Amino acid sequence: MPSRIIVARELAEIYKVLSHPDRIRLIEELRAGEVDVNTLHERLDLPASRVSQHLALLRIHRLVEERREGRHVFYHLTQPALADWIVGGLTFIEGRMVDQSDHRRDVVEVRKLWSTDASA
Amino acid sequence: MPSRIIVARELAEIYKVLSHPDRIRLIEELRAGEVDVNTLHERLDLPASRVSQHLALLRIHRLVEERREGRHVFYHLTQPALADWIVGGLTFIEGRMVDQSDHRRDVVEVRKLWSTDASA
DNA sequence: TTTACATCTTCAAATTTTTGCAGATATTAG
């Protein structure tokens, strides 16, 4: 089995993991460092069980790691560069919103928000 | 509706488009420039109809564009940087193959193969 | 021009699986 097929499969799997808005937002929430599950559940306004499920999937694929402290569990990105790399994908969604200038503005805004050097 | 939710959705959609091994390989085949459908169908060893359908999806999301010439249709990446960005994702699959050193080797090999400055 | 063949796209349809999600129930710690 040629390497490129194997690797393409692995990549495809990771992309599938990332192909959910909630999980993308979770990763971006972890950009600045550790956050506990409860905080994430509040910030994303999702049922705690949902957040847990998403985190479990990210954990299985080793995109995040946990640290327990008392009854709180703090998550952080295994490789912090992941958050930046994802933002890099914004470049390629611009073609999708040719006729929606308001969406374009959203992209600009979020790119700033999801930047390492954000003052937010 | 907050921008970050909208943008996260758009990103998630792109990831879904990319979450198929065939489509990843197609994009990498287009890294060096235009290729016609028949060649792609031979290189990937897939039925022509499937290649067409994959390309149609990529076209809808404006990741590729076509150019007709006689009975051939040549496709190229709308934004050539896409191929590189996808390869950038290799960084994050390493955690997945902790116990498979052979797969690690595949990653190294393919990263070289799918690099802009590849001599291959 | 008619025939044939090559390239590419689209349709139809079966298949198969997913996949997201909520609510209840565990588990663990204080």
Place this chain on the structure above:
DNA sequence: CTAATATCTGCAAAAATTTGAAGATGTAAA
């Protein structure tokens, strides 16, 4: 016991992949 997470269960909806056949277009030979 209560609070914080995790997992389980099952449904619902949605969907994506895939194949083969048929259609469209283009070229070139007879």
